[in-house]
Amino acid sequence: MKKLLFLLIVLFALSGFSQKDNKRLTHFNLEKNVAIQGYDPVAYFKQGKAVKGKKEITVSHEGVVYYFSMPVNKEYFLKNPSKFEPQYGGWCAFAMGDSNEKVSVNPETFKIKNGKLYLFYNAFFNNTLKSWNKNESGLMMKADANWNKIVK
Structure with a gap:
């Protein structure tokens, strides 16, 4: 019985996350789940210009995929995604x-x-x-x- 209850709790929690992801995917401006047409969101702040990201340097944040031009920008994003979105x-x-x-x-x-x-x-x-x-x-x-x- 405890295992069944645990399983139900896990499934409920996961469905809540996927609903949030789906909502973001529905409302965000995306191309194949990629935001900003593949531009690096951190570069706008750190470099003061639009810079294309690389497919090899990506993060998926709540279902939305971001590309980064360099690994350090990915690290900045991971520390505070909402700051850069x-x-x-x-x-x-x-x-x-x-x-x-x-x-x-x-x-x-x-x-x-x-x-x-x-x-x-x-x-x-x-x-x-x-x-x-x-x-x-x-x-x-x-x-x-x-x-x-x-x-x-």
Whole structure:
């Protein structure tokens, strides 16, 4: 009886983890479970630029896979993943605040604000980072509220 109870507890715990992973996978901007189109999330902070990661240097954090350009960046990430993950699941920050939409990004168009990484759409003569900068605080408040509704 104790073994059965233990097994049920383990299965329940594992299903809770997989539900959290599935929720992240559903809402994050991913290509084959890889975030930021394979760019290194730590490089934005440590190198101040977008740097492509390598498939050989990866971490899966709650179902989301991140690539890193060098092993030390992977180590930084492992110490505090939430510090380096992009805001709004890697979707365009401007679109999240302006229209509550999940819009793809150009990983090379980004901003670090208050220790957080924001990514933006930038194609066809439309750089949403410029629009974001015109009303950053208002758009950030709306984007935060919109994202919190999505992930609940």
